[in-house]
Amino acid sequence: MSFIRTEVFSVCLKRNVSLTVILPDDAITGVGVQPPYKTLYMLHGYSGEGMVLATYLSLRKHCELKGIAIVLPDGYNSFYIDHPERDENYSRFIGEELVAITRRMFPLSHNREDTYIGGISMGGYGALYNGAKYHKTFSKVMAMSPAVDGYDLLEKHQEGPAGFAPGVFANVYGDASKYYESEYYLQNLYGELGEDAPKVWVTCGTEDDLVFPVVKKFSEDLDAMGISHIHRFLPGKHELEYWENELDSGFSFLADIPEGSRNRLIMEIL
Numbered sequence: 293m294s295f296i297r298t299e300v301f302s303v304c305l306k307r308n309v310s311l312t313v314i315l316p317d318d319a320i321t322g323v324g325v326q327p328p329y330k331t332l333y334m335l336h337g338y339s340g341e342g343m344v345l346a347t348y349l350s351l352r353k354h355c356e357l358k359g360i361a362i363v364l365p366d367g368y369n370s371f372y373i374d375h376p377e378r379d380e381n382y383s384r385f386i387g388e389e390l391v392a393i394t395r396r397m398f399p400l401s402h403n404r405e406d407t408y409i410g411g412i413s414m415g416g417y418g419a420l421y422n423g424a425k426y427h428k429t430f431s432k433v434m435a436m437s438p439a440v441d442g443y444d445l446l447e448k449h450q451e452g453p454a455g456f457a458p459g460v461f462a463n464v465y466g467d468a469s470k471y472y473e474s475e476y477y478l479q480n481l482y483g484e485l486g487e488d489a490p491k492v493w494v495t496c497g498t499e500d501d502l503v504f505p506v507v508k509k510f511s512e513d514l515d516a517m518g519i520s521h522i523h524r525f526l527p528g529k530h531e532l533e534y535w536e537n538e539l540d541s542g543f544s545f546l547a548d549i550p551e552g553s554r555n556r557l558i559m560e561i562l
Contacts, residue, residue, distance in 0.1 A: 293314065293315065293316055293317065293352055293355060293356045294313075294314070294315040294317050295312075295313075295314055295346075295352065296311075296312070296313040296314075296315070297310070297311070297312055297313075297343070298310075298311050298313065298397075299311065300393050300397075302385050302389055302390075303389065304381040304382075304384045304385040304388075304389050305379065305380060305381065305382070305385055306379040309365055309366055309385070310341070310342065310343070310365075310366045311342065311363060311364065311365050311366075311394070312342045312343050312346045312363075312364040313361070313362070313363050313364070313394065313398060314346065314351060314352055314355045314361065314362040314364075315329065315355070315361050315398065315399075316329060316355045316356050316358075316359050316360065316361060317329075325359035327399030327400075328399050328400055328401040328402070328406070329359070329360065329361040329398075329399060329400055329401060329406075330359065330360045330361065330401055330406040330407075330408070330546070330547070331360065331361045331362075331363060331394070331400045331401060331406065331407055331408065332360050332361070332362050332363070332408045332409070332410050332434070332543075332546060333363050333365070333386065333390065333391070333407075333408070333409045333410070333430075334351070334362050334363065334364050334409075334410050334411060334415070335364075335365070335367055335372060335386070335409070335410070335411030335412070335414075335415030335416075335418045335419055336364065336366070336367060336411070336412065336414075336415050337411070337412045337413030337414045337415050337416075337439075338369055338413060338414040338439075339369065340414075340415075341366045342364030342365055342366050342367075343364070345364055345412065346362075346364055348532050349532065349535060349536055349539065350536060350539060351364075351539075353557050354539050354540070354543040356557060357543070357554045357555065357556075357557060358543040358544070358546065358547040358549070358554060359547065360408075360543065360546060360547060361398065361400055363390070363394050365385075365386070365390055367382055367386070367414075367415065367418065368382075369414070369464075370382040370418075370464075371414055371417060371418060371421075371439075371442060371464050371465075372386055372411075372414075372415070372417070372418025372419075372421060372422055373418075373421065373464070373465075373476065382418075383421070383422055383425060386409075386418065386422050386426075387422045387425060387426035387429060387430075388426070388429075391407070391429060404428065404429060404430070404431045405431050406431075407429060407430055407431060408430060408431065408432040408433070408434060408546050409422060409423045409426075409430045409432075409433055409434075409490075410433065410434030410435065410436070410542065410546075411434075411435060411436070411438070412436045412437060412438075412535055413436075413437050413438065413439050413502075413503070413530065414439050415438075416435035416436050416437060416438025416439060416440075416494075417435075417438050417439040417440055417442065417478070419433050419434065419435050419438070420433055420435050420438055420440065420478050420492070420494075421476070421478060421481065423490045423492075424478070424481045424482055424485055424489055424490065425475075425481065427485060427488055427489060427490050430490050431490055431491065432490055432491045432492075432493070432545070432546055433490050433491070433492045433493065433494075434493050434542045434543075434545065434546060435492065435493070435494040435495075436494075436495055436496075436535050436538060436542065437495070437496045437497065437500055437502075437503055437504075437507070437530055437534070437535065438494060438496070438503065438507060438510075439502075439503055439506075440478050440503065440506050440507055440510040441477070441478075441503075441506040441509075441510075442461065442464065442465050442471065442476060443461060443465070443468060443471050443472070444505075444506050445502065445503065445506075446460045446461035446464065446465075447461050447468070449502060453502075454502060478510060479510065479513045479514075479517075482514060482517065482519055483517050485519075486517070486518070486519065487519075489519055491520075491521070492514070492519075492521035492522070493521070493522045493524075493541075493542055493545040493546075494507065494510075494511065494521065494522070494523050494524070495523070495524040495525075495526070495538045495541070495542065496508070496523075496524075496525055497525075497526060497527065497528025497529050497530065497531075497534045498525050498526065498527055498528070499527060499528060499529045500528065500529050500530045500534075501529075501530075502530045503530065504525070507525075508525065511523040511525075522545060524538065524541060526538075540552060540555040
């Protein structure tokens with residue numbers, strides 16, 4: 293397994309962006325994985341960065357176990373959407389530029405069926421949004437406790453642990469009165485795609501007061517639209533422990549293997 297920290301210049305963002313890249317190239321599990329590698333573009337949550345996920349979750353282990361390279365960009369607090377008026381085109385960066393840059397730099401597969409997008413919280417929203425928007429690039433979405441309704445999150449959670457400042461929603465999404473008719477409301481985006489939507493795996497803790505009600509509604513709405521997806525609603529909160537426990541299931545979905553069939557990393561020290 294190779295662990296790489298680097299920076300790339302983004303034309304979409306007019307700045308350097310830090311990347312963490314994990315490659316399953318050592319085969320220490322005994323299961324040899326040959327390049328070009330299947331790849332997961334993994335998006336962090338609000339107030340986070342790619343290195344936070346790489347540090348606190350066992351992504352290195354699942355990269356090796358499941359044979360999937362992982363690219364973790366820094367997305368700041370962007371919700372991974374475009375703001376061309378500010379030269380902050382995070383959607384284009386994630387869905388177009390980042391994929392092209394990393395495919396040039398590393399031995400990654402260029403095939404849609406080998407290219408996935410995932411994320412946690414804000415990053416889960418970014419994965420679902422850009423997975424649908426760039427469904428010709430990404431074949432699967434792995435969303436963990438995704439913030440599927442930006443208005444509900446940013447306007448209704450200004451008190452309490454989240455503490456979003458007034459005005460954050462408008463800064464990110466613009467006019468609140470138009471939000472539920474726009475492509476930023478995920479049900480609209482997925483409804484337009486129908487059978488062309490990427491395969492979706494979503495998980496959320498049933499005690500997650502921040503997003504569980506809207507994630508449950510999103511899942512129900514996908515069912516009503518006839519869009520097949522996997523949902524897992526288990527006891528848990530909006531926290532690292534829940535996401536860590538769900539990694540085997542999520543990565544098994546991406547790798548198309550049974551859960552638990554490759555979840556133990558055994559190393560021999562010589």
